[in-house]
Amino acid sequence: MKNRITLILGTTRQHNESQKVARYLLEKIEAAQLFEVDYLDLAQIDLPLLDERLTHHPQPPRDLVIWNEKIGQARGILIVAPEYKGSYPGSLKNFFDFLPQGAFRYKPVGVSTVSSGAYGGVNCLAQLRLLALSMGGLPIPDDLRVPQVTVQFGEQDQPGENFATKADKFLHEFAGYVKALSRLIE
Numbered sequence: 001m002k003n004r005i006t007l008i009l010g011t012t013r014q015h016n017e018s019q020k021v022a023r024y025l026l027e028k029i030e031a032a033q034l035f036e037v038d039y040l041d042l043a044q045i046d047l048p049l050l051d052e053r054l055t056h057h058p059q060p061p062r063d064l065v066i067w068n069e070k071i072g073q074a075r076g077i078l079i080v081a082p083e084y085k086g087s088y089p090g091s092l093k094n095f096f097d098f099l100p101q102g103a104f105r106y107k108p109v110g111v112s113t114v115s116s117g118a119y120g121g122v123n124c125l126a127q128l129r130l131l132a133l134s135m136g137g138l139p140i141p142d143d144l145r146v147p148q149v150t151v152q153f154g155e156q157d158q159p160g161e162n163f164a165t166k167a168d169k170f171l172h173e174f175a176g177y178v179k180a181l182s183r184l185i186e
């Protein structure tokens with residue numbers, strides 16, 4: 001059976017561009033039959049601002065319970081997030097703050113960051129890697145930065161060949177870490 005991963009779209013902004021990148025990765029994974037994927041679009045779940053952590057919550061939100069369980073079963077985490085104000089979106093941090101300590105333990109974390117500017121969300125990337133570490137995850141060395149997202153993904157929502165090659169390399173490396181780290185929990 002294929003390994004299961006969670007792919008998180010880390011913004012709730014209406015009409016966000018990052019969803020194009022997340023869906024593109026999802027399609028690539030499915031076409032190559034790399035993993036089983038639970039796709040989490042933060043805009044599609046019902047989650048308040050943090051009032052208490054899941055482990056201490058008197059009435060945990062239902063979607064939080066569901067997604068905590070899926071993340072628990074995942075052998076790796078892929079995050080696609082736009083850079084907002086030189087960092088990751090607050091909605092993503094809000095979700096992570098609900099999760100138990102060590103929620104990413106033994107899981108490789110692949111990070112793809114998105115921006116409309118030239119740098120591809122490099123500040124968001126660095127900070128998300130630290131965040132992943134603090135949750136017990138292992139950020140992988142490769143990344144998938146997406147600068148000028150509206151140019152790269154254009155009208156057809158399909159990027160050019162260079163980007164496709166980078167995405168393949170990123171997913172290939174992520175898959176290697178998923179396989180290697182899975183042995184720690186088998």
Ligand SMILES: Cc1cc2nc3c(=O)[nH]c(=O)nc-3n(C[C@H](O)[C@H](O)[C@H](O)COP(=O)(O)O)c2cc1C
Pocket residue numbers: 011013015016017018019082083084085086087114115116117118121149
């Ligand atoms: C609240 C907010 C803050 C932003 N801050 C940055 C930033 O610090 N650096 C940057 O390169 N782009 C920034 N952007 C532009 C995003 O890169 C751009 O919206 C891009 O399309 C990715 O975000 P999206 O997925 O929400 O569309 C910001 C956009 C928003 C909505």
